[in-house]
Amino acid sequence: MTQVLDLVGIFVFALSGALVGVRRRLDVVGMAVLASMTALGGGILRDLILDARPVAFTSVGYVVVPLAATVIVFFWHPHVLRVMPVVNVFDAAGLGLFCAVGTEKAMNAGFSPLHAVLLGVITAVGGGVLRDVLSGQVPILLYDRQFYAVPALLGSALMAALHVADLRGWPATLAAAVLTFGLRIAAVRFRLQAPLARGVAAQE
Template sequence: MNDTLHVSPLLDLAGIFVFALSGALMGARKRLDVVGMAVLASMTALGGGILRDLILNVRPAAFESLGYVLVPLLATVIVFFWHPQVERGMPTVLVFDAAGLGLFCAVGTEKALTVGFSPLHAVLLGMTTAVGGGILRDVLAGQIPSLLYDRQLYAVPALLGSAVMALLWGAGFTGWPATLAAAVLAFLLRILAMRYGWRAPLARGIPDE
């Protein structure tokens, strides 16, 4: 999740940091050592952006700036030494995580549209930017990826935010106002889902938990 077009690099790194925190926390919960925690933190924070850039056939931004490497390592160090305190602060971390989700789905969609992808493919790539790192984290941690079991409405806000970005682009609205609007929509949907316990529906006939 990287290489933003109309977003401050500091915001980009902040989003990477909160995603990296969630990856490092997953490693701590799985009783991984510090190396495993660092791998999960890096994959969660950078995986989506790397996948996007490889599909776009451009050099991943994660390999062009030292900050993209150091920030996940910093998050790992914080969780390694202050794991209980970070766990207690998870409600705040989840708010920033939602902001990162909105930011990266909008930016990923915008980048795909800029290089000539169709709106549909750009939406899919925007969602991949936002949730791809989480998929890699879950696979490496040995659990069902949240994208396949979206019971906390994580992928859905990213998909809708990406769709709004594509619609605005198609209507001629580009630049940071469009990116901000799409990012805020995804952010608010994610926050509301956490607040009110919204869940994606199961297949008909399967009882909810």
């Protein structure tokens, strides 16, 4: 079940990466690269830090899913854009799942709670950072005007706290994922944004 949810999250992240490729007027190869980096980049970075074989290289599904998302966006991107509210819901769910799983793996590997939280955030937003760098945009992690990294940070913190309290397994993962999901959906609904330095005007 966890792998199925993982692949669903990867698919949605890949859709967002491929859509960026469309907006940047990239060809199908560029779209596939952005889709794959967005979907798999965070998990690969996490596993490399954990000194483990990246999960993305253990199953064909992790390669096929981003490519399938690229094909869908390549042919039907106007339709994908029309259902973006639904895609955003799944994206928020993927964000919650990825930060919780990343934090849990770090805690199980003996990382301190602080470092585990950082690794959870890397798992959740690392792919987006790679996507933004490759597409020539300011990484969302550095300019969190969409309130994306903060929910991942708080979800990861909850996951680490529950692990320290010896509350583990799927209930802990679900709690951290739901917190992240709820904060991200609330941010979209109420247009929440991380604050800028005092006196600095927001970019249009």
